[in-house]
C-alpha cells in the first residue's frame with residue numbers, strides 16, 4: 001500500500017488520486033444563464049444526489065486548476081441561483097466533452113457543442129433536448145472550501161421539476177439499459193453503464209441476513225465459491241432445515257423429465273444453460289463419479305443456482321454437498 005498525506009504531495013496529484021479512487025462518477029450536464037441572458041453549458045462529475053424529500057442534488061464548479069479563477073457556471077449561479085441539470089448518456093458524451101472546453105465568459109456552449117436548447121418551465125436556463133433526463137433546479141446554497149486552484153464550490157440545489165423520457169421505464173423502474181448512462185473515471189477514462197456491466201444485488205434492507213459468520217466452515221473453505229458468492233449466501237434469513245434439504249433432493253431425483261440425459265457431457269451442457277436442476281439430477285443419479293469430484297460439481301451447481309438468484313435452492317444444494325464424504 002502507498003500511504004499518502006495530501007499536504008505532502010502536489011495538488012494535481014491529490015486531484016488524480018481522488019479522481020482515480022472515487023468513481024465511476026455520474027456526470028451532471030449543467031445549463032445556466034448569464035445576466036445578459038447567454039446560455040452556458042458544462043459537465044461536472046463532482047456530483048451526486050443527497051436526498052429525495054426535498055429532492056436535493058449537488059455538484060462542484062470548482063476553481064480553475066490553472067489560475068484559481070471562478071468558472072462561468074459558478075458566476076451564473078451566484079447571480080441568479082437557477083440551473084438545469086441533465087443526465088449524460090452514451091450517445092451524447094463527445095458533444096458533452098466538447099461543451100467542457102474553457103470558452104470565454106458569455107460563449108454559448110449549446111452552439112459550440114451542437115446540443116439543442118429548449119425552454120424550461122420553471123427556470124430561465126434552457127434544457128438540453130438530447131438528454132432523456134432533465135431537472136429544473138433552484139440553488140439552495142453555495143458552499144466554498146478554499147480559494148486556490150481546484151478548490152471546491154459546492155452548489156446545493158433543489159429539483160423543482162423533472163422531465164423524463166417515457167420509454168426509459170420498464171415496469172415502473174427507470175431501467176439502466178434504457179437510459180444508457182456514462183460516468184467519469186480517472187484521466188480520460190469513462191465507463192458506460194449498459195449491457196453486461198449491469199447486474200442486480202438483492203437488497204438486504206427488507207430482511208436480516210444470517211451474515212458471513214454464520215456460514216458453515218466447509219462452505220467458506222470451498223475454493224468453488226467466490227467472496228461475492230459467500231456474501232450472497234450470508235444474505236438469507238435462516239438456513240434450510242435438514243428435512244427441507246432432504247425433501248428437495250428427493251424431489252429433484254424423482255423428477256420425471258423426457259429430455260434429461262444422464263452423461264457428463266450433458267451435465268456440462270446443463271451448466272452452460274444454467275440449468276442447475278438437471279445438473280443436480282445428474283449428480284444424484286450418477287454412480288460412477290468419485291466422491292470428491294462429485295462434491296466439487298455439487299458446489300458448482302449450487303454456485304449456478306446462487307448466481308441465478310435462487311438463493312434458497314443454492315443453500316439446499318450447498319448443504320447437501322456437505323453431506324458428500
Ligand SMILES: Cc1cc2nc3c(=O)[nH]c(=O)nc-3n(C[C@H](O)[C@H](O)[C@H](O)COP(=O)(O)O)c2cc1C
Pocket residue numbers: 027040041042043044045046047060061062063070071072073074096097099100101102103184
Ligand atoms: C466529464 C467532465 C466532468 C467534469 N467535471 C468537473 C467538475 O466536477 N468540476 C469542475 O469544476 N470541472 C469539471 N470539468 C471541467 C469543466 O467542465 C470545465 O472546466 C468547463 O470549461 C467549465 O465551464 P464553465 O466555465 O462554463 O463553467 C469536467 C469536464 C468533463 C469533460
